[in-house]
Amino acid sequence: MAPGGSTCREVTESHRSIVDYDITTERSESNCSTATSTVGFGGKLGLHQNSGVYELLECPVCSNLMYPPIHQCPNGHTLCSNCKTRVRNCCPTCRNDLGNIRCLALEKVAESLDLPCKYQSLGCHDIFPYYSKLKHEQHCQFRPYNCPYAGSECSVTGDIPTLVAHLKDDHKVDMHDGCTFNHRYVKSNPHEVENATWMLTVFNCFGRQFCLHFEAFQLGTAPMYMAFLRFMGDDNEAKKFSYSLEVGANGRKLTWQGIPRSIRDSHRKVRDSQDGLIIQRSLALYFSGGDRQELKLRVTGRISKEE
Structure with missing residues (x-):
């Protein structure tokens, strides 16, 4: 949702009743641990989480594994390139200036390692060379999904069943079975809402889940409404x-x-x-009828489903 916006309830129309939802503000509140192995693959070294090699490759500032360029201070303390900028070129261990010294020996050690994907616990059982692991994890099909709820900056991640339960229990999202829908979106004074997101609706259809979004936003200086559907799964599906x-x-x-x-x-990207x-x-107000003062x-x- 755009900053400063509000969250609106939508109206689901069935053959039996129509319920008008008020505008509300929604609030809500996972990190996957890195799985490692002690076994070597392809003649290379395996890496145990508690091993000295692991500790050497762990950045002391962000605690992530370091990738080239790995920097070191004159006393041999290392850190990753991202954190070198964050600490303003000052060694976080001894406070000496870092300069531009590369730790080539540690980079060479990293080349000898094979590691499992950090999403191993979620079903990925592939093993990767140290320098290929990070790129794989950015696109791993087993990586967790972000919560699709657009009414707040929700940080919850997980697989699809976890997120469906989270949407239902924590965000109180409406869940519907079926592949057709007939919704009515209502706002008594639409001119008060420049950036608003109506309550998300999730549909169970063909054994999968789909999220229906509806919102008001500014396109340049023109106020617009937009409806679109998102699929709870990967793009190829x-x-x-x-x-x-x-x-x-x-x-x-x-x-x-x-x-x-x-x-x-992300919701915003779509x-x-x-x-x-x-x-x-x-046009939305024209479709609404009346004196065009109510949405x-x-x-x-x-x-x-495509055949």
Whole structure:
């Protein structure tokens, strides 16, 4: 959500009843440990978490494994290149100036190591050379997902079942079964809300979960509304599905058809790319009817599976 925005409740319309949600502000509150091995692979050294080699390769400032360039002070104390800037070129151990000394011996030792992925406990059992491990972990299919809730800066991460339970229990997100939806979004005075996110809705469809987003934001100086769908899984799986959205009234309508974006892409990234149904405020108020002073938008949609 954009800074300074508010979180709004949306209205889910069924054949039995319509419930109007008020604007609310949502608050909420995982780190995976690095798995290591004592066994060598491919003739190279394995690394045990408590070994002296591990301790030598651990940056004393950020506690992460160091990658070239590894820097050292004249007394031999080492730290990673990122932290060298953070400590303003002053050794955190002895306070001497660091200069531009590379610890080539330690970099050479690192080349001899093979390590398991740090997401081993989540299902990745591959082993990588020391210098390939970091790149793999940035794209590992077993790395945890970030919470897709857009109404707060939520730091919770986990696999999909964990996040579904978290959304339901902690964010009180509405959960629905089925691949079609018919929602009505209401705001009594839309001119008061320049950046707002309505309550997220999660759909269980084809045995997977999809997140429906709806929000108001500024596109340049123009106020807009946007609806879009995100898939709770990786991008290669998201491409197996498509969805359509429709909004309108008074003999006019807007439609959108697209592929749901993976929650690997942040909510803000999807919104800023305008990958969804965009509705100008003037048209949204026209669709709402009346004196155009109240937002009452009906958004219908369908999720489909590509054959």
